[in-house]
Amino acid sequence: MGESKLTPQIHGTALQGDGTSEVQRIHASWVSGDHPRPRIFFDLSTSLAWKGRHAVGIVRTERELAARLLEDRDFDVVPVVYHEGFFRAIDPEAARDLISVRTAPVSRGTAPHPLADNPDATKLGDGGLTKGQRIALSKKLALSLTRVLRLLARRAIKQVPERAREDVRHSLIYARSAFRRLVYTQNIANTSPHLLAAMQEDHSLSEVAEPEPLDLSLIVHPEASDILFICGLGWDVLDWRTLSISKVRHRFKIAAVVYDLIPEKFPEFLGAPADFWNNYFLHMADNCEILFCISKSTERDLLAYLKQTGRQPVRTEVFLLGANLTAEPSATEITDEQLKRRLESRRYALAVGTFEIRKNYKLLIDLWEDLVNDNRFDLDLVIVGMPGWCVDDLISRLRGMPIFGNRIHWFHRLSDSGLSWLYENCHLSLFPSLYEGWGLPVVEALQHHRPVIASSRGATPEAGLGMATILDPEDYPAWKTALIESALSERQVLNIPPGLLPTWDDAATSVKSGLNSLLEVDTVE
Amino acid sequence: MTKVLQITNYPTRRPRHGGQIRASQTAKQLEAAGFQVQRAPIFIRDHYRGHGELPALDLGRAETARRFPEIFPLFDLTTAELAAIDPECFAAFDRIMNEAAADIILLEEPWLWPALRRWRLEQKSTKPVIFNAYNIEYRSKAAMLEKFGMRNSDAAVSEIEALERDLASSVYGLTTTTEADAEVFRAWTTQRVEVAANGTTPQRRSHLRGVLPPPLEREHKFVVFVASAHPPNAEGFADLVLPALNTLRSHERIVVAGGVAQLIAPMIQNEKYNYRARDRLILLGPVSDLALNSLYANASGIILPITAGGGSNLKTAEALVSDRSIVGTSVAFRGFEKYMNFPMVKIADDGVTFAGAIRSLFDEAHFPLGRPPMPELFWSSTLLPQVRLVEAAAGASVCSDS
Numbered sequence: 029m030g031e032s033k034l035t036p037q038i039h040g041t042a043l044q045g046d047g048t049s050e051v052q053r054i055h056a057s058w059v060s061g062d063h064p065r066p067r068i069f070f071d072l073s074t075s076l077a078w079k080g081r082h083a084v085g086i087v088r089t090e091r092e093l094a095a096r097l098l099e100d101r102d103f104d105v106v107p108v109v110y111h112e113g114f115f116r117a118i119d120p121e122a123a124r125d126l127i128s129v130r131t132a133p134v135s136r137g138t139a140p141h142p143l144a145d146n147p148d149a150t151k152l153g154d155g156g157l158t159k160g161q162r163i164a165l166s167k168k169l170a171l172s173l174t175r176v177l178r179l180l181a182r183r184a185i186k187q188v189p190e191r192a193r194e195d196v197r198h199s200l201i202y203a204r205s206a207f208r209r210l211v212y213t214q215n216i217a218n219t220s221p222h223l224l225a226a227m228q229e230d231h232s233l234s235e236v237a238e239p240e241p242l243d244l245s246l247i248v249h250p251e252a253s254d255i256l257f258i259c260g261l262g263w264d265v266l267d268w269r270t271l272s273i274s275k276v277r278h279r280f281k282i283a284a285v286v287y288d289l290i291p292e293k294f295p296e297f298l299g300a301p302a303d304f305w306n307n308y309f310l311h312m313a314d315n316c317e318i319l320f321c322i323s324k325s326t327e328r329d330l331l332a333y334l335k336q337t338g339r340q341p342v343r344t345e346v347f348l349l350g351a352n353l354t355a356e357p358s359a360t361e362i363t364d365e366q367l368k369r370r371l372e373s374r375r376y377a378l379a380v381g382t383f384e385i386r387k388n389y390k391l392l393i394d395l396w397e398d399l400v401n402d403n404r405f406d407l408d409l410v411i412v413g414m415p416g417w418c419v420d421d422l423i424s425r426l427r428g429m430p431i432f433g434n435r436i437h438w439f440h441r442l443s444d445s446g447l448s449w450l451y452e453n454c455h456l457s458l459f460p461s462l463y464e465g466w467g468l469p470v471v472e473a474l475q476h477h478r479p480v481i482a483s484s485r486g487a488t489p490e491a492g493l494g495m496a497t498i499l500d501p502e503d504y505p506a507w508k509t510a511l512i513e514s515a516l517s518e519r520q521v522l523n524i525p526p527g528l529l530p531t532w533d534d535a536a537t538s539v540k541s542g543l544n545s546l547l548e549v550d551t552v553e
Numbered sequence: 554m555t556k557v558l559q560i561t562n563y564p565t566r567r568p569r570h571g572g573q574i575r576a577s578q579t580a581k582q583l584e585a586a587g588f589q590v591q592r593a594p595i596f597i598r599d600h601y602r603g604h605g606e607l608p609a610l611d612l613g614r615a616e617t618a619r620r621f622p623e624i625f626p627l628f629d630l631t632t633a634e635l636a637a638i639d640p641e642c643f644a645a646f647d648r649i650m651n652e653a654a655a656d657i658i659l660l661e662e663p664w665l666w667p668a669l670r671r672w673r674l675e676q677k678s679t680k681p682v683i684f685n686a687y688n689i690e691y692r693s694k695a696a697m698l699e700k701f702g703m704r705n706s707d708a709a710v711s712e713i714e715a716l717e718r719d720l721a722s723s724v725y726g727l728t729t730t731t732e733a734d735a736e737v738f739r740a741w742t743t744q745r746v747e748v749a750a751n752g753t754t755p756q757r758r759s760h761l762r763g764v765l766p767p768p769l770e771r772e773h774k775f776v777v778f779v780a781s782a783h784p785p786n787a788e789g790f791a792d793l794v795l796p797a798l799n800t801l802r803s804h805e806r807i808v809v810a811g812g813v814a815q816l817i818a819p820m821i822q823n824e825k826y827n828y829r830a831r832d833r834l835i836l837l838g839p840v841s842d843l844a845l846n847s848l849y850a851n852a853s854g855i856i857l858p859i860t861a862g863g864g865s866n867l868k869t870a871e872a873l874v875s876d877r878s879i880v881g882t883s884v885a886f887r888g889f890e891k892y893m894n895f896p897m898v899k900i901a902d903d904g905v906t907f908a909g910a911i912r913s914l915f916d917e918a919h920f921p922l923g924r925p926p927m928p929e930l931f932w933s934s935t936l937l938p939q940v941r942l943v944e945a946a947a948g949a950s951v952c953s954d955s
Contacts (some may be wrong), residue, residue, distance in 0.1 A: 065759075106760055106764070117843065119841065240605055243841040245767065245840075245844060246764050246766050246843060246844055246847055247764070247766070247767055248764050249763040249764070249771035251762070251763055
């Protein structure tokens with residue numbers, strides 16, 4: 029663990045005069061000696077906000093990149109979270125805990141809760157309910173309350189004059205989002221399910237410990253040579269106003285990931301007001317030295333946006349999201365035995381992605397409503413995705429269809445194991461999205477060697493990697509023909525060339541390369 | 554695999570004070586050496602809330618009244634003895650010991666010896682016991698009781714001395730933290746006595762520059778004093794450090810981290826110091842390991858104003874490998890005498906010299922120093938005699954069983 033002799037005066041003198049020369053001296057010491065290494069502040073605010081929750085794509089991306097970069101030997105990567113106006117360094121062990129969280133798997137309509145199953149769960153309070161039963165009941169009540177509130181909100185909106193209806197709708201959506209942030213981001217120290225078991229007296233030679241609350245006391249005062257890396261829900265967890273002031277003051281660099289500009293290009297697909305997103309993208313353009321894009325399509329969209337808004341071009345790099353679902357396929361969380369047997373014995377098409385307007389499940393639902401009348405067509409449709417934006421009417425329609433629960437099945441969420449099992453056993457995968465920044469489900473299907481029919485819009489053709497059938501998502505006849513052809517075909521197993529599928533290791537390497545080049549640019553200057 | 558049962562009178566999984574750290578490191582070094590170590594922390598659960606570990610035996614459930622409940626310096630003695638004298642507690646202790654079925658028993662500090670002694674007698678156990686002494690407790694307690702103002706403390710002190718003597722002569726072997734303490738035990742016993750000094754864990758901290766706990770700002774320059782709430786740790790502060798407040802410039806600070814801050818707080822609540830202390834002294838109190846590392850990473854130097862207490866100061870080892878300049882007393886360097894003439898180590902035993910030395914930490918701040926690593930101060934080196942002793946006991950145990 030020894031440190032070789034270092035260039036002195038790296039710290040202890042305030043940055044004065046030409047900050048660039050300070051950076052050059054620091055970099056020179058990296059070249060000549062061991063330390064300090066280039067320092068990257070890796071923002072994990074999103075992982076903190078989503079701790080214990082099902083990881084959607086962007087959250088997953090942050091976790092996967094962090095898992096690799098935190099262990100990198102060429103950088104000093106300091107995990108940080110944004111809290112009350114400052115970035116705060118967190119303990120590396122706590123960071124690993126944040127990024128390794130997986131939710132309990134939840135199949136359709138069933139929410140198994142560890143406390144309810146725990147025979148040691150303590151009886152608390154009145155009513156004779158165990159604590160686990162009380163929590164499960166609370167969740168059911170909360171879900172029912174949410175549905176009632178949503179119904180009331182829809183009815184209230186209909187009473188508002190049309191000229192103001194959209195604004196009111198957006199305001200309610202924004203308020204809901206703010207409430208969620210308030211509730212979830214304050215939940216910093218969660219109680220481990222282990223704790224209940226540990227509450228027994230005389231736990232002889234106890235191995236169990238309470239989880240340590242996350243220490244957020246350490247404020248980061250960055251230096252000009254530092255890079256802040258943001259790859260999460262930057263519009264949700266950061267305040268770019270204070271962040272930009274800090275950047276001006278301390279002159280550090282910011283590297284961020286742009287997933288897509290869908291809110292700019294298609295504001296009708298999103299819930300928050302268009303200006304919210306425009307404001308966010310402007311902050312990104314004004315504050316970042318490098319913007320990583322998850323596809324060439326996103327990169328094109330970004331460059332077009334910069335031009336359109338009169339911003340100076342920002343350096344961009346493209347990296348592809350990893351495809352590796354690493355979990356062992358397992359159907360254990362599909363607790364509906366009848367459904368499980370059906371999926372094991374019958375053929376089905378699989379569609380993965382949030383159930384929102386942009387994913388274009390309407391196309392698939394229309395197709396199935398049509399195709400089930402064709403005796404040649406025996407495929408079921410399985411959808412995996414949480415309910416999202418602007419689809420309440422479609423969901424109502426779906427739930428009212430006779431084929432729902434018979435030929436169309438919907439899992440709100442599944443763990444990687446359950447999803448992997450569905451991919452493994454599907455006849456084909458469908459991805460008719462109206463626009464994407466990438467199209468991860470397409471790649472995941474290819475990872476499982478499953479045929480894919482995917483949209484021609486946005487980055488989805490890129491995600492097809494030359495292996496997917498690409499169709500215009502609004503070309504109903506083409507999709508119908510393709511589905512019938514698939515239904516009449518034997519099960520296919522695609523031969524995926526080695527090295528074709530992007531991995532998270534590749535993604536981390538690309539990010540690291542981009543960050544390195546940012547450092548080199550700095551020293552040259 | 555040889556099973557070692559480590560008995561402590563505090564939790565060790567999330568160590569904070571020196572005893573916890575040492576006990577925790579002992580377990581780790583033994584595990585690294587191939588032993589299976591089971592930990593049996595025995596304490597009053599309410600005394601360690603927030604430490605994230607439950608006791609193997611909660612002495613808080615004892616129905617037997619504790620002796621001297623108001624004499625804080627005797628808590629160790631009177632709490633631990635409940636494991637021996639309270640029927641329910643001893644039954645639980647007996648269960649723990651029997652279930653552990655250890656090949657070797659490791660007793661950290663002497664306080665639980667009454668329970669262990671009773672168990673050995675009643676079970677006719679011949680399993681070797683190794684005692685790890687952190688101090689000559691009767692001397693340390695004598696000083697603390699005098700400061701505390703306990704009347705007729707001689708009986709209590711004598712009782713502790715008798716406990717230590719009995720323990721020393723009953724065990725397979727024992728370790729101490731300093732050669733001076735070893736000499737005391739060697740006078741009491743013919744059993745094996747080894748010196749296993751306090752050490753530290755190598756840390757990489759350069760990436761924490763500019764990472765600071767509030768109210769520290771990047772523009773502050775500061776020196777840091779880290780110590781636990783063990784009363785002797787605070788004894789030198791008033792005489793050595795408070796007079797130095799005069800020498801600090803407006804943007805310079807003395808930062809105090811650890812439980813010792815709670816002992817220092819009353820010292821500055823008087824007319825003599827309160828404003829200078831307000832503007833130049835920061836009492837952080839207990840901090841996380843990350844915060845501690847950030848303090849070491851950004852400090853201009855480390856001060857060790859220790860004037861009392863036995864054994865050796867764990868924080869001195871930490872300071873020596875921190876690659877920072879150090880100002881300390883000769884008491885602070887007990888057990889580390891050979892480092893007193895090290896470059897960038899200044900020894901000061903009076904207020905004027907100490908204040909001048911603190912001033913030089915700010916004026917001559919030059920870090921990192923590029924001090925070569927000192928692996929001899931790492932726990933893996935300092936606790937090696939302990940590991941060897943356990944290995945020897947394991948060998949002796951095999952011989953006696955066969």
